[in-house]
Amino acid sequence: MTIFSDLGLSQKVLSAVQDAGYTEPTPIQEGAIPPALERRDVLGIAQTGTGKTASFVLPMLTLLEKGRARARMPRTLILEPTRELAAQVAENFEKYGKNHKLNVALLIGGVSFEEQNRKLERGADVLICTPGRLLDHFERGKLLLSGVEVLVIDEADRMLDMGFIPDIERIVKLIPFTRQTLFFSATMPPEIQKLADNFLQNAVRVEVSTRSSTAKTVTQQLVATGAKDYEKRAALRDLVRDQDELKNAIIFCNRKKDVADLFRSLDRHGFSAGALHGDMDQRSRMAMLHNFREGNLQLLVASDVAARGLDIPDVSHVFNFDVPIHAEDYVHRIGRTGRAGRSGKAFTLVTKREGKYVDAIEKLIDQKIEWLSGDLSSIAPAAPEEDKPKRGRKPRGGKESARGARKEPAAEEALTEVVAAVESSAATNGSAKDGTSGAAAKQKGPVSPAPAEPKPRRAANDDAGRSENGRGRNSGSRRGNRDDEATPIGFGDDIPAFMKIAARA
Ligand code: AMP
Numbered sequence: 001m002t003i004f005s006d007l008g009l010s011q012k013v014l015s016a017v018q019d020a021g022y023t024e025p026t027p028i029q030e031g032a033i034p035p036a037l038e039r040r041d042v043l044g045i046a047q048t049g050t051g052k053t054a055s056f057v058l059p060m061l062t063l064l065e066k067g068r069a070r071a072r073m074p075r076t077l078i079l080e081p082t083r084e085l086a087a088q089v090a091e092n093f094e095k096y097g098k099n100h101k102l103n104v105a106l107l108i109g110g111v112s113f114e115e116q117n118r119k120l121e122r123g124a125d126v127l128i129c130t131p132g133r134l135l136d137h138f139e140r141g142k143l144l145l146s147g148v149e150v151l152v153i154d155e156a157d158r159m160l161d162m163g164f165i166p167d168i169e170r171i172v173k174l175i176p177f178t179r180q181t182l183f184f185s186a187t188m189p190p191e192i193q194k195l196a197d198n199f200l201q202n203a204v205r206v207e208v209s210t211r212s213s214t215a216k217t218v219t220q221q222l223v224a225t226g227a228k229d230y231e232k233r234a235a236l237r238d239l240v241r242d243q244d245e246l247k248n249a250i251i252f253c254n255r256k257k258d259v260a261d262l263f264r265s266l267d268r269h270g271f272s273a274g275a276l277h278g279d280m281d282q283r284s285r286m287a288m289l290h291n292f293r294e295g296n297l298q299l300l301v302a303s304d305v306a307a308r309g310l311d312i313p314d315v316s317h318v319f320n321f322d323v324p325i326h327a328e329d330y331v332h333r334i335g336r337t338g339r340a341g342r343s344g345k346a347f348t349l350v351t352k353r354e355g356k357y358v359d360a361i362e363k364l365i366d367q368k369i370e371w372l373s374g375d376l377s378s379i380a381p382a383a384p385e386e387d388k389p390k391r392g393r394k395p396r397g398g399k400e401s402a403r404g405a406r407k408e409p410a411a412e413e414a415l416t417e418v419v420a421a422v423e424s425s426a427a428t429n430g431s432a433k434d435g436t437s438g439a440a441a442k443q444k445g446p447v448s449p450a451p452a453e454p455k456p457r458r459a460a461n462d463d464a465g466r467s468e469n470g471r472g473r474n475s476g477s478r479r480g481n482r483d484d485e486a487t488p489i490g491f492g493d494d495i496p497a498f499m500k501i502a503a504r505a
Pocket of ligand 1: 022023054
């Protein structure tokens with residue numbers, strides 16, 4: 001068995017590791033730390049949850065003990081795809097670097113430039129950035145990258161998905177060729193391999209997981225449901241209520257609009273819920289995460305990009321409100337539960353149209369996922385047209401209300417949704433609007449600060465212009481836009497309610 005003191009780390013680092021309570025290095029740490037300390041390039045193929053962050057933070061701390069930072073010339077640079085990941089890495093520096101006096105600067109969007117400038121002026125030993133904000137600082141002339149000795153590119157495959165590769169290539173050109181590069185990715189598609197070949201020299205390759213594995217400790221089940229939003233929401237509520245041992249759960253949606261809609265619906269139905277998506281400002285996202293980690297919120301509705309790589313220990317359940325279109329996203333989502341040998345449960349709602357995505361997932365994970373109660377053939381036909389919810393309108397009197405009185409289960413549910421929607425939109429300053437759960441506030445006390453309403457990307461986010469689902473404007477993306485998968489005709493399923501009202505003679 002390897003122990004930390006075998007790896008060549010400094011005393012100060014070893015003492016912080018001991019205080020963190022770690023007894024032995026994880027495989028990625030065991031593989032990556034010794035070559036990193038020898039100033040070799042490293043290609044680490046590892047997902048979050050494997051101890052990957054410490055595998056570059058610990059050797060960096062040791063190497064940084066020699067030398068001093070100069071104003072506006074950071075000594076090391078870490079690139080992260082999202083603000084949360086960047087903030088998490090900064091926390092790691094705080095934790096493992098508590099015996100060091102290093103200046104760590106976090107350059108992410110949603111925080112004022114002035115504050116970040118002051119940190120750069122003081123001289124940063126460690127600069128942790130999202131690519132957009134780094135380039136903004138560079139273009140303002142506040143930063144020189146010619147002193148960077150160590151470059152870390154983390155979550156490279158997610159960078160690719162988010163369209164950041166052109167930015168990364170630009171940044172790398174600004175850093176001396178003599179640098180040391182530590183490159184991490186959960187998966188190695190050909191584009192990432194090409195990048196790694198360009199950026200790394202004679203790198204040591206450390207691989208600790210394959211992208212197609214789901215933890216054995218996670219029980220996975222599929223739940224067949226009708227395709228209408230209100231049917232899916234009802235199915236989800238039933239599923240959540242049926243769980244005896246639900247401590248907390250992440251509910252994944254494919255689109256950020258659905259994150260907001262589903263969150264509001266859960267809130268109206270009295271669940272303790274919060275939401276996390278890429279358009280929320282930084283403060284709100286951090287507050288939301290904090291509340292979820294602390295147990296003030298039981299359910300967190302999230303998109304893939306917002307939740308990717310977040311270190312939220314001990315999530316008991318994952319619910320997929322939509323089947324992920326890209327099979328590997330399923331593996332990442334499911335990976336939020338069943339961590340560190342704990343047991344977890346993962347449920348995926350499946351509509352008839354999504355059956356093909358389930359096939360792809362089963363192929364990737366090389367495993368059949370069982371149906372909870374009946375497969376897609378068991379789905380009852382959708383409620384008749386007249387029982388569909390009329391969005392944003394109160395049920396009218398006369399014929400329509402008589403039809404509503406028939407009490408089809410789906411129709412009754414739909415009616416509840418409509419009335420709730422009208423009530424909620426009337427209460428413009430309601431808690432549901434700001435992304436925290438009124439129910440949560442009622443049950444567990446205040447969960448503020450509350451997230452803001454979505455804002456235009458460029459204004460709100462440093463790494464703007466990239467879509468939430470990661471298929472950005474200047475993307476070298478391998479996947480294309482999710483919405484391309486099934487091009488709707490006309491309004492598709494989203495026909496405005498007023499167009500469905502029968503014309504009066
Ligand atoms: P990461 O993969 O970097 O997101 O780390 C996942 C979790 O593992 C974090 O909560 C770390 O605190 C924890 N961790 C990192 N290294 C070790 C270790 N050697 N032993 C136990 N836990 C660790």
